[in-house]
Every structure is written in C-alpha cells, then in structure tokens.
Amino acid sequence: MSEKIIQLKNIAKRYDNIMALDHVSVSIPHSAIIGFIGPDGAGKSTLMKIILTLETADEGEGTVLGNSIETKKRAIRRHIGYMPEIFSLYTDLSVEENLKFFFQIYKIPKSQYKEKMEMLYGFNRLENFKTTLAGHLSGGMKQKLALSCALMHDPKILVLDEPTTGVDPVSRAEFWKMLNQLKSEGKTVLISTPYLDEAMQCDYIYLFHQGKILKQGLPDQIISEYEIPFYQIETRDPIPAMKKLQRSQLHARFYLIGDTIHCAMLTKAEPSVLEMKKIAGNEITIKKITPTLEDIFLDLLERPGEINDVK
Amino acid sequence: MALLGIITKEFYHIMRDFRTLIILFLMPLLQMIMFGYALNLEIQKVEITIDDFDHSEYSRQLIRAFQGSDFFEIISDDNQDLEVQFFKRAIRGHLTIPNGFAKNMNANQPTQVDFMIDASNSNDAILIEQYAMQTLLHFKELIGVKQYVPVEINQVFRFNPELKSTYFMVPGLLALLMIMITTMLTSITLVREKEMGTMTLLKISPLHSFEIIIGKVVPYLLLSLLVGTIIVLVGVILFQVPVRGSILLLYFFLLLYCLTGLSFGMMISSLAKTQQVAMLFALMSTVLPTLILAGFIFPLAAMPKILQYISYIIPARYFLIIVRGIMLKDNTFIELLKPSLALIGFSTIFIIVSTKKFKTYLEQ
Numbered sequence: 001m002s003e004k005i006i007q008l009k010n011i012a013k014r015y016d017n018i019m020a021l022d023h024v025s026v027s028i029p030h031s032a033i034i035g036f037i038g039p040d041g042a043g044k045s046t047l048m049k050i051i052l053t054l055e056t057a058d059e060g061e062g063t064v065l066g067n068s069i070e071t072k073k074r075a076i077r078r079h080i081g082y083m084p085e086i087f088s089l090y091t092d093l094s095v096e097e098n099l100k101f102f103f104q105i106y107k108i109p110k111s112q113y114k115e116k117m118e119m120l121y122g123f124n125r126l127e128n129f130k131t132t133l134a135g136h137l138s139g140g141m142k143q144k145l146a147l148s149c150a151l152m153h154d155p156k157i158l159v160l161d162e163p164t165t166g167v168d169p170v171s172r173a174e175f176w177k178m179l180n181q182l183k184s185e186g187k188t189v190l191i192s193t194p195y196l197d198e199a200m201q202c203d204y205i206y207l208f209h210q211g212k213i214l215k216q217g218l219p220d221q222i223i224s225e226y227e228i229p230f231y232q233i234e235t236r237d238p239i240p241a242m243k244k245l246q247r248s249q250l251h252a253r254f255y256l257i258g259d260t261i262h263c264a265m266l267t268k269a270e271p272s273v274l275e276m277k278k279i280a281g282n283e284i285t286i287k288k289i290t291p292t293l294e295d296i297f298l299d300l301l302e303r304p305g306e307i308n309d310v311k
Numbered sequence: 312m313a314l315l316g317i318i319t320k321e322f323y324h325i326m327r328d329f330r331t332l333i334i335l336f337l338m339p340l341l342q343m344i345m346f347g348y349a350l351n352l353e354i355q356k357v358e359i360t361i362d363d364f365d366h367s368e369y370s371r372q373l374i375r376a377f378q379g380s381d382f383f384e385i386i387s388d389d390n391q392d393l394e395v396q397f398f399k400r401a402i403r404g405h406l407t408i409p410n411g412f413a414k415n416m417n418a419n420q421p422t423q424v425d426f427m428i429d430a431s432n433s434n435d436a437i438l439i440e441q442y443a444m445q446t447l448l449h450f451k452e453l454i455g456v457k458q459y460v461p462v463e464i465n466q467v468f469r470f471n472p473e474l475k476s477t478y479f480m481v482p483g484l485l486a487l488l489m490i491m492i493t494t495m496l497t498s499i500t501l502v503r504e505k506e507m508g509t510m511t512l513l514k515i516s517p518l519h520s521f522e523i524i525i526g527k528v529v530p531y532l533l534l535s536l537l538v539g540t541i542i543v544l545v546g547v548i549l550f551q552v553p554v555r556g557s558i559l560l561l562y563f564f565l566l567l568y569c570l571t572g573l574s575f576g577m578m579i580s581s582l583a584k585t586q587q588v589a590m591l592f593a594l595m596s597t598v599l600p601t602l603i604l605a606g607f608i609f610p611l612a613a614m615p616k617i618l619q620y621i622s623y624i625i626p627a628r629y630f631l632i633i634v635r636g637i638m639l640k641d642n643t644f645i646e647l648l649k650p651s652l653a654l655i656g657f658s659t660i661f662i663i664v665s666t667k668k669f670k671t672y673l674e675q
Contacts, residue, residue, distance in 0.1 A: 052515060077515045088508035092327045093320065104316025105516045149512075 005030045005157065005188055006051060008062035008069070013046050013055065020046040022211040023060065028190070028204075030156070033183050035219075036192035037199045037293075038208030044192040045085060047208075048159050051190065052082055065156065081150035085161040087142050091135030095126050095145055098134050099152070106153040120148045123178065140171025147178065158182065160191045164198065176201055196293040207297060214300045223291060227268055228299060230291040233261040233276070233284050241280040248279045253302060257294070264291075264299045313518060317526025321500070325530065331496070339488045339538050343545045346480055356384045357439055359404035360396065367413030369454065373424070376450040377406065382442045393427075403429040404439055416454075481546035482634040483607040486627040489539055489565070490597045493572025494579065496531045498589040501580035501669075513673075520670040528573050535569040536562070556637035560644060564637070564654070568630045571658040572597070578665035581672045601627040629654040 006028040013021040021043045028034050036044040049055040051064055053073040061068070067075040089098045099120060103113060121127040124144040129137065134145060143163050150158060160179075164172045176198070179189050183203075191202070199205050200219050207214040207222075215222060233254075235241045242261045245254040251266045263286075265271060273286050291299070325331055361377065363370045377383050386402065396402045407425040415422035426443050430436035504510040513523060543561070546552040554561065576593060583589035603609060604618060605627035611619055622628050629650040636642035636650075644651065 054511060054514065074517075078517060080515065082512065082515055084508050084511055086508045088512055090320065090324070090509060091507075093323055097320070097323060101316050101320050102512075102516075104319075105313050105513070105518050107313050107517055110312065153517075 003030070004028060006062070006064050006190075008047075008050070009060055011047065011050060011057045011060035011062060013043075013050065013058050019211045021050075021057070024211070024213055025060075026206060026213070026216075028188065030188045031183060031186050032203040033179055033189045033191060033201070035199045035202030035205040036190065036208060037194075037196065037205050037297075038192075038214075039194060041210075042208035043211040044208050045161050046211075048161055048190065048192060051157075052080055052159055053077060078153070079156045081153065081155035081158045083143075083146045083150045083158070083160045083163050085165070087146060089134045089142070089146055089149060092133060094131050094133055095137070096130040098145060098149060102149040102152045108153065116152070120151065123151075123181075124148045138171075139167045140174065143167055143171070143175055144178070147175075151182075156187060158187055158189045160189065162192050162194065164193060164195065172198075196297065199293050207300065209301060215296070219293060222296065223293065226291060226296050226299075228291075229265050229268065229270070230289050230295050231263040231265075231271060231286055232289045233263055233280070233286050235261070235280065235284040241284065244279050245276065248275075250275065250279075253299070255298065262289075262295060264295065264302075314522050314526050317518075317523065318529050321527060321530040324500070325534065331499075334495070335492065335534060335538055336541065339484075339492070339542055340545065342488060343481075343484055343542060343549075346484055347477055347545075347550050354435055354438055355381055357382060357404055357435075357442075358384050358386050358402045359406060360387075360393070360402050361385055361406045361408070363408045364410040365408050365412040369413040369416055370408045372454055373408060373412075373447075373450050376446050376453060380442065380446050380449075383446070397427075397429055400429075403435070404443070406443075475550075475552075477546070477550035478552055478639060479635070481542070481550055481552045482631060482638055483605075485539065485542050485546075485565075485634055486568075486605060486630045487598065487601045487607060488542060489535060489568055489630075490572045490575075490601055490627055491594065492538055493531065493535050493569050494576040494597050495590055495593040496534070497527065497573045497576030498579040498583065498593045499576075499586050500527055500531070501577065502583050502586050502589040505580075505584070506586060520666070520673045523673070524577065524666055524669060527577075528570075531573060532566070532569055535572070536565060539565045539569070552638065554638050555641040557641075557643075561634070561637045564630065564633050564651070567654055567658055568626065571626045571654070571661055574658070574662040574665040577669055578661070581665070581668045600625050604628070605631055607631060624657075626654060626657050629657070 004027040006026065008027075009025050010023045011021055011025070012019070012023050024043070024047060026047070036047065038044055046055060050057050050062075050069060053064075053069055053076050056070065061070070063069065064076045065079055069076065090101070093101065096117075099117065100113075103116060108116065124147070126141060126145060126148070129141065134142065137145065147158075147160070147163070150160075164175055167175065179191065182189055191198075193199065202219060204217065205219050205222070206216045217225075231252075233241070233245075238256060238259050238261050242254050242256055245252075245261070245263075250271070251269065252271055253264045253266065254261055255264075256262070263271065263276075271286075276286060277284060325335075359377070361374055363374065374385070378385055383404070391401075393405055397405075405425075405427040407427075409424070412422060412424065424447075426440075428436045428439050428443075501510075504513065543554065547554060575596075579589055579592050579596075583592060601607060604611075604614075604622040605625050606622070607627070611622055611628075614622070632650040633642075633647050633654065636647050
C-alpha cells in the first residue's frame with residue numbers, strides 16, 4: 001500500500017446550486033478494494049465520474065496513474081474499467097454478443113479472442129448462458145456480465161458504481177468473491193455501496209455525506225478508534241421505552257436498531273444506568289457495545305461541527 | 312474491426328426490434344398506398360343530374376357526351392328537389408339544357424347551358440368545371456359545329472401527358488419518407504444509447520467519435536437505400552411511374568439525400584435527452600416542412616416571399632427537382648447541376664456541423 005495510483009486534491013463539483021462534491025481529497029493505493037460509502041446523493045458517483053474523466057471538476061486537481069485528470073483523459077480511460085450504476089449493456093444482445101462487442105470496441109487483437117473468452121467465462125461462469133439475451137438474465141448474472149465487460153481490456157483500475165444494489169444476498173457474496181480475486185491479481189477496485197456490511201469487506205473506506213468525506217480509514221480501525229461510547233438497551237417493549245428516553249434530558253442519543261435500542265453518548269462520559277432505569281423502567285438491561293459502522297455513520301451525521309476534523 | 316463491431320451490433324438491434332422494422336418497411340408502404348390512392352388529385356365519377364328542357368337531337372347528343380366521360384356519372388333525379396340533392400351530397404353538379412338550345416345552335420346563335428357546381432371544395436369545383444368545358448368541346452366536335460374562336464390553345468403536356476398525379480406523388484413521397492426515416496432512425500438510435508447508459512461505456516472506450524458515427528450511419532444508410540428502392544419499385548409497379556433517367560444517378564442522389572437526413576438526425580440526438588423528444592423533433596422538423604415548403608404538394612411560386620426564402624433551406628426542395636428530373640425527364644447530372652450543388656453543399660455543411668457537435672458531446 002505504498003505508491004498511490006489515484007490522487008485527488010480539493011475536488012469540488014457543483015450542479016446548478018447543489019454542491020455535489022465539496023473540496024474532497026483522496027489518495028488510493030493499488031491492489032486494494034476501496035469503498036465509497038454513503039447514501040444516495042452523497043457524491044460517490046460524482047467522484048467516480050471525475051476519476052473516470054467523464055466529468056470535469058470545477059476546482060481541484062488530480063492524477064490517475066500519473067496522468068492528469070484534466071489533460072490526459074484518453075490515457076486514463078485506457079486503464080479504467082467502469083460498471084455504471086444502472087445496467088448498461090445491450091439487453092437485446094446475447095451474453096456472447098455483448099462480450100464480443102466490447103472485445104471489438106476495445107480493439108484487442110483478434111488472435112486473443114478465444115483465450116479472452118475462456119478466461120472471462122471461467123471467471124463469470126456464464127458459459128451456459130452464452131445465447132441468452134442480456135435482458136433476460138437475473139440481476140446477479142447481469143452484474144457478472146457487466147463486470148466481465150468492464151474487465152475486457154484488462155484495466156488496472158475498476159470503478160464499480162453500486163454494483164450490488166438490488167442483487168440477492170447469494171449473488172452479492174459471489175460478486176465479492178470475484179472482487180477479492182481481482183484484488184489478488186493486482187487490480188485496484190473502487191466500489192460504491194450503500195450497504196454498510198459490504199463496507200466492512202473493503203480494505204479502506206471513505207464515508208460520504210452531502211459532498212463531503214466524513215471519515216476515512218480501514219473499517220476496523222475506524223470502529224476501534226471511535227471515541228464515543230455506545231450502549232445497547234434491551235427491553236420487552238422497546239418503542240415506548242425509547243420514546244421516554246428520547247424525551248429525557250440525558251446527554252445521549254437513542255435510536256432503534258432491529259428491536260434493541262442503541263444509545264450513543266453525546267460526550268465521552270459514561271451514562272448513568274440508574275437514571276436510565278428510572279426513566280425507561282427497571283427491567284431494561286444495559287451493556288456497552290462496540291459500534292457498527294452504521295452506528296458510527298449515524299453518529300457522524302449528528303455531529304456536523306466535528307466533520308472538519310477529517311485527517 | 313471496432314467499426315465492424317458497431318455495425319454488427321447495430322444490425323442486431325434492427326433485426327431484433329420489431330417496432331423499428333415496422334417503421335422501416337410498413338410505414339413507407341402504407342403511406343405510398345395512402346397517398347397514391349386516397350390522396351389522388353384526379354377525381355372520377357362526379358355525380359350530376361341533367362334537366363333537359365329542349366328534348367332535341369342536340370340536347371341528347373350533349374347528354375351522351377357527358378355519359379361517355381369517365382369523369383361524370385349521370386344519376387336519375389326522380390324529380391327530387393335540386394337543393395336537397397346538393398345538400399345531401401347526392402350530386403355535385405347539375406346541368407340544365409334550356410328550351411331552344413337546338414334552335415339557337417341551328418341559327419348559329421350564341422347559346423348557353425347552365426352548369427351548377429358544388430364549390431364547397433373549391434379544388435374539386437375547378438376540376439369539375441374544367442372537365443365540363445372539355446366535355447362541351449368534345450360535344451361540339453361530335454356535332455361538327457365550328458363556332459368562331461379567335462385564338463385556340465392547343466395544350467401539350469410534356470413528361471406527363473395524362474397529368475397523372477401519381478407522377479408527382481411518387482417523387483414527392485420518396486423525398487418525404489426518406490428524410491423522415493433517416494432523421495428519425497439516427498436520432499433515436501443515438502439517444503437510446505444515452506438513455507440506456509451504454510453511451511457512457513462507448514465514451515470511455517478507445518473508440519473514436521468517427522468510428523461511432525460511421526458505425527451508426529452505415530447500417531441505417533443501407534436500410535434507407537433499401538426502403539428507397541421499395542418506394543421506387545412500388546411507384547413503378549403499382550402506379551406505373553416511369554424511371555426515364557439513369558438509375559445510377561438516382562441512387563447517387565438518394566445516397567446524398569440520406570446522408571443529409573442521417574447527419575441531421577445525429578444533430579438532434581446530441582441535443583435531445585429522451586427517445587420521445589428525439590422522435591417528435593425529427594418528425595416535426597422533417598415532415599411538415601417537406602410536405603409544405605418543398606414544392607411537394609403546394610406550388611412554391613404561389614407562396615408569400617418569406618416562405619419562398621425559407622424553402623431554400625429545405626433539402627427536399629432540391630431533391631424533388633432532382634428526382635422529378637431523373638424519373639420523368641431523363642435529366643443528366645449536368646442538367647441537374649444547380650440543385651445538385653445545393654444538395655451537396657447542404658449535406659456537407661450538415662455532416663460537418665453534426666459530427667462536430669457529436670464529437671464535443673463524446674469527448675467532453
């Protein structure tokens with residue numbers, strides 16, 4: 001994780017009056033899976049498009065593989081594979097026809113065709129669906145096909161914009177297996193996802209919100225280094241208990257995850273268990289927990305003042 | 312190789328998209344048949360009634376002259392009220408031969424018959440009047456009366472002696488349908504890639520803009536030529552329109568004209584965001600101007616000056632002169648030089664502007 005293959009500094013992008021990216025900097029190493037995490041409209045896609053040179057930044061500068069994102073667009077595009085958020089292959093073409101089309105437009109020597117197809121079919125296991133129209137494939141298969149097309153020219157960087165949104169859990173797991181294989185082959189994978197469980201599988205993540213990066217780091221490290229204590233409160237009837245706690249003057253935020261109440265302290269102080277029991281009833285059990293990324297993300301959203309302390 | 316890839320893919324799209332195929336082949340056929348038969352400017356079997364108050368040999372001869380014409384159909388009036396007949400549209404003309412018709416003619420006196428015409432459709436009325444005059448002339452020939460006429464015009468209609476309206480309909484339809492199809496097809500095919508998101512993948516691929524453009528244009532050019540061939544064939548076989556000039560020359564101009572439409576479609580597609588918008592714009596900007604301002608149906612010379620000036624920027628105007636020239640007059644390239652240069656210049660500018668626009672779109 002030494003040399004950086006993507007380096008962007010102070011990138012800003014505005015659409016009409018909306019700040020899609022608000023002076024964002026990233027530096028990305030090779031052979032890693034990098035996660036752009038955040039809700040829709042947080043700026044993940046825009047940053048990806050700037051890396052792909054499909055969009056031009058209003059402010060800031062950067063290089064991809066040493067090429068300037070402003071002046072060396074073609075050189076960058078040659079080494080990037082892209083899977084857009086919406087399925088963008090030809091639905092009226094079969095699996096093989098789609099693959100062949102991308103083989104042709106990437107101007108790969110014809111002699112490599114057989115070898116390339118064998119390699120890709122081995123990777124995506126779609127050989128039995130060769131003649132199926134892409135539009136008739138299941139969601140998971142569509143994504144595998146799109147990934148294969150993005151890999152056609154053996155790019156160094158893969159940009160995948162929410163590839164697993166709307167895909168069933170089994171296919172998602174398979175898809176991640178494929179990504180790890182690509183990483184082991186030395187490729188850098190940039191993936192955006194709204195799923196925080198997928199974020200945990202990345203080597204490094206950026207948490208996006210409203211055009212800004214709230215936090216970045218190794219997922220485990222983000223969790224272990226987070227200083228705010230979190231508690232889990234279990235009770236038989238969580239909703240009224242939570243409402244009572246929220247109305248109280250305690251220096252904590254209460255919210256529901258599943259059917260347990262989570263409690264994030266507003267300061268680093270320990271909570272007063274006695275007081276909580278007084279408010280929500282004696283039968284509640286309170287225990288300290290390690291926060292999940294979701295807890296941290298929600299907590300970060302509540303602390304706009306501290307967003308600036310990003311490394 | 313990459314070019315071949317796009318062309319192949321485009322053919323797959325065409326073959327697998329039933330709607331496009333219908334647009335391509337059925338629509339021109341239907342329109343040909345509609346325009347060729349239904350919009351026939353010749354009228355036949357105009358129902359008329361005749362009141363004969365003379366009951367002479369001459370008056371019967373006159374009635375026979377009307378009976379003998381394909382144009383008129385005499386119906387028995389059963390003493391029905393004339394006004395009612397006109398209102399009911401049972402008749403469109405009424406001939407009254409007055410008492411003393413034969414007497415006047417024998418005395419070599421100027422004599423009149425009354426002919427009443429339904430002029431609620433003024434175009435038809437003028438035609439009916441002209442045919443009635445012809446029938447009257449024919450009648451005079453029949454009975455050998457030579458009334459004194461100072462100057463007689465002996466009309467000769469060149470290139471279309473029978474004044475068949477299909478002769479000018481078929482070239483007109485060729486001009487109309489070709490520009491419509493070519494513009495619509497290219498604009499839709501490029502906007503569809505935008506809508507589906509595949510354009511993004513083409514953008515980041517190593518394809519050059521000219522490869523995308525040529526790859527898109529070639530299949531549709533071939534198809535357009537095929538459709539053009541169908542239109543000409545239908546014209547020749549179904550409507551007996553002649554192709555007196557060089558087929559090669561006809562195809563050369565057809566090709567040029569298609570290129571104009573295809574490049575115009577490309578320009579639309581770099582502006583339009585959805586297929587519907589592209590389709591609507593393509594239709595509006597080709598059909599109406601070609602129908603009205605190209606001299607297809609309405610004579611340009613009869614239009615206000617401003618519309619005449621506007622007509623200069625309509626490619627169909629020049630194409631029509633060329634097609635009529637080749638099909639009906641056996642014109643050579645030299646004789647068509649002026650409209651040819653206009654069309655060539657026009658296509659060139661169009662192709663340059665649209666490819667430039669598309670290129671900036673692709674490479675931004």
